[in-house]
Amino acid sequence: MCGICCVVSLSVQHTVGGFFKDDLLCNLRRRGPNSSQHLIKTVSDLSYQCLFSGHILHLRGLMTPQPLTDIDNNVFLWNGEVFNGIHIGTVENDTQVMFHHLSSCSSESDILSLFSSVQGPWSFIYYQASRHYLWFGRDYFGRRSLLWQFNNELDRALCLSSVSALSDSDNQWQEVPASGIYKIDLKACAISESLVLILYPWKYHSRENAIEETFLSGLDQISKDLPAYVSLTMSESKLSLITPVVPLNRTVPETSVDSHCPNITNSLVTVEDLHGFLAEEHKKKLVHQLIDVLSEAVKRRVLYLFRDTDELTGEILSISTKKAHVAILFSGGIDSMLIATLADRHIPSEEPIDLLNVAFMIKEQTKQSKQKKQHELHSCQECFKKLDTTLVDNLSRFNVPDRITGRAGLEELETINPSRTWNFVEINVTLEELKRMRQQRISHLVYPLDTVLDDSIGCAVWFASRGEGFITTQGDVKPYKSSAKVVLTGIGADEQLAGYSRHRVCFRKYGLDGLNKELGMELARISSRNLGRDDRIIGDHGKEARFPFLDEDVVSFLNSLPVSEKADLTLPRGIGEKLLLRLAAKELGLTASAILPKRAMQFGTRIAKMENSSEKASDKCSRLQSVSVD
Template sequence: MCGICCTVTLSGDLVTDSPEDLNLRRRGPDSSRQLLERACSHNYSCLFSGHVLHLRGQLTPQPLQDRHGNVFLWNGEVFGGVDIPDASNDTQVMLQGLASCAGDQDLLALMSRVQGPWAFIYYQKQKHNLWFGRDFFGRRSLLWRFGETPEEALCLTSVTESCCEADATRWQEVPASGVFKCNLGSCAELKSLQLTLYSWVTEEEQLEKGQKFDSGDFEKYVSQVQSADGRLVAPVTPLNRKVPELLPESNGRAHSNCGGLEDLTMLITEVHKKNAESFIKVLSAAVRKRVSCLSRASNLSTSEAKLANVAILFSGGIDSMMLAALADRHVPSEEPIDLLNVAFMMKARNAKIQKGSFQKKRTGDAAALEHSDPFDVPDRITGRLGLEELRTLNPRRVWNFVEINVTAEELERMRRQRIRQLVQPLTTVLDDSIGCAVWFAARGVGLVKCDGEMKPYASRSKVVLTGIGADEQLAGYSRHRVRFNRDGYRGLLEELGMELGRISSRNLGRDDRVIGDHGKEARFPFLDENVVSFLNSLQLWEKTDLSLARGLGEKLILRMAAVLLGLGNSSVLQKRAMQFGSRIAKMENRNEKASDKCSRLQPAETR
């Protein structure tokens, strides 16, 4: 992973500094440098800045420049589609591939083949073209700011440092709608910036992302290309939107409030078992690609306690439990896995209510709750229960259950110092809650039980697996059940059809900026192109059935896969959003809606 930045001026004035370097360096602590390119004949200049987090192959400083003067900034991981030899660095391979492209269509074809998360900036020196964009799902952050004058025409960056209200509103996320091209020579002559968008399209040209681009305030800068010779081919199979007239009857308790493990086991017919086994296979491959291509030699050769190279954002829910169980298959057996579990301090009264509630629901777990404290939030309790399941699954593995406890004072301090800068340009109450929770979780500073004692621990893993993408594809949110109850299967399909198209702007850019601030890389196995294509190929009832009870019907195929892997009660836990499970939503004690603009994300002088 990297922090990348490019500042463009269309006048004779040189860009001499990049104001975003501090936050970019936190994303890429292993190498930092800048490169200035000035085209005197065309009167424009570009300042490129690259900051590298080294994860695979040989450390390759960025910006990378080839013998033709082309400049490349790459914040991505190639997990398929383009051959990356084991000892090679994907930045070098991608630059070689781009430089060998004979025309625009070759370049678009290359980017269409890449499987994995990416954001890139590529300068073709001889053609005076500047290319940039994000992958189909927008798994890597890239922001843009358009200047009012030729002196600061355009700035692209992974993350901005500015939190000044006047400046913050000028930054927006680059839409994950395709790849943009700017001919700097022509723009310099006109003293005006013009961009061309080559948008994603599917085989049937029906996916929303390939059909429309909301340019917002930037309409005057962007024109969209949809001709046959200028397209990016979407890397996933289109969503199966077929709804048979007669659906198979559900064997579950459709009218009960919740389902149990016995109910779930009874639902596993031969057809469901076959699909669940196929799902395990494709998801396991996605996890393997994300935990295997890491440098481990120095870690495993030491005589000291082994360090974890892989961490998981862990609540004990079905998504994180599946990732942990599959990571266990592919992470070397002698290497620990960090389970990052975040909790925000509850008031004493709320802690008592929380403890009593869980004792009523799970009387067999009363002993585990005996020493309840203000950090015994729902995700902490389910996380501990999930830990026991994982230990049963593989008792030889060292599972570092990292209890990350956050007080109100620390939350306020770190939000002011770091988090609100990273969440921008997103501004809602939900962005605040999720952004803060993910930032503290990814930091990985907490307590681990060792020899019966809680001891300080700081996760040093550079890779953080997150379960985002499961709910969006498998109807895990409450809004999906609302839509299903109102409009049936066709309405639910429409809802799911929108989910991945908007996940880049709702979640992924923000989460990448927040996790990357710790010099760590977010990886999303549920958004692996092969995983998405497999789930898209299934009929709706084969992967989710909201006529079944909560804890069963939503994410049905995932729950069945968990049973086949040997997981227990975690397979039937109901969905609980991170802001509620970690109790950060209760911490503020405000009468707010998730979609409201959050004053806590604004600088103090603007509140």
């Protein structure tokens, strides 16, 4: 994972470094703490100059400082992971492999073919010196952040960066839309003194009886938000990238499918209710297909990282076995439990796994409510009986729903593999610390998103991924800071398997056809609603976010199934939504967590109740606005 940045100026009269502020450099270095380098390219005869800045978090292969250059003066910045599609040797660095492939491309179609082949998250910037082209873009789902900012005052400059910085001008940062990859002909732009962005969009591969679909979501809106001297056009060659996933199966059964558990009611949902579904051969086959493809996705994400291995034998050195290399954003819910269970299959048995569980302080409670919360605390974690009364009372202020289900989930995991060291990291956040860190760090990472929901999730994920809290071992509470550089998150499960409450509302109003439309929209907008923000938030700690549910093979498998195979929203909460995932959890040996109803992070961690509980999620957040960068 890296922090990458490129500044382009269509003039050589002023140094391009003037656009590269200290606070931007600081924010980029936090993402890439292992190496920082800069390179300036000035083409005097064509009157343009470029600054390239690369900041590396070393995760795989040999350390490879960026920006990379070659004998042809090409320049490459890469913030990504190649998990499949292009061969990467066990000791190779994917940045070097990608640059080698790019340098060998002789045409635009070669470049598009290369990026169509890559499976994994990425954003990149590539200067093709021979043609004076600047290429850049994000992967199909937008799993890596890339922002752009235009500055007409500084000789019509463009800045591309993984993360933004405070600005005292009117120039807004915006997320580069994950609609395809972009090209700028710097030679032509320098002559015309204007910026023209050429888009090569994602398209589904045409095949018999399939409709070719172009993802140009929000293209008109993008153009409208650009300055007058910047234009966005489609490639005249009509070339495009091929999407790495299959189209969504929108098939709807002609007749309603009878539930295998017709007697389930909201008050009677149990783990045993899942048995009826697993008794059907077809359903059980789908469950095992999901387990296989998701297990492989998790495997790629927990093994593709540097573990201090012996370069000759490949054996893991003993020193690395005492610390965690992988952490999981962990609520004890179905998504994080399934990821933890599958990670346990592939991470070396002697290596701990960090379970990051965040809680925001509960407001003062009534005596009756306080007694109830203390009872829940004691019943969820036996070891707390050994703690002194004052500590228990203090900890009960953080006994939010996600803490309770997290502890219960820990017990399930310890039952499945008691020999594994599971570090359940309790991360407790007070109102004072929330306000302080929002102003110091979080606000500019959430930006350019600005809603109450973005603030809640952004803050919760920032504190969770920082990994600073305490762990309890045999009754002893001690401070703990996660050493893991890789953070697994369950985002993408709800979007594909109808996990949100809005999916039930949609299903009640419009049936399966409406639900299909809603699910199709979920993945189309996940880059702009979630992933860029989460990448910036987690990356701020020098850690890399990895998303198993958004692995291309997982998405293709789920997209290939009709919605009726993935969820049954005629069934109550805790079983009907994400039904296929719940069956997989049951098959893997999980128990109570398999039937936990979906609970949004902002409510499970109680951040939504901390400051202004009357706000709506879609409202603009005044707390972000007061320290925003515009």
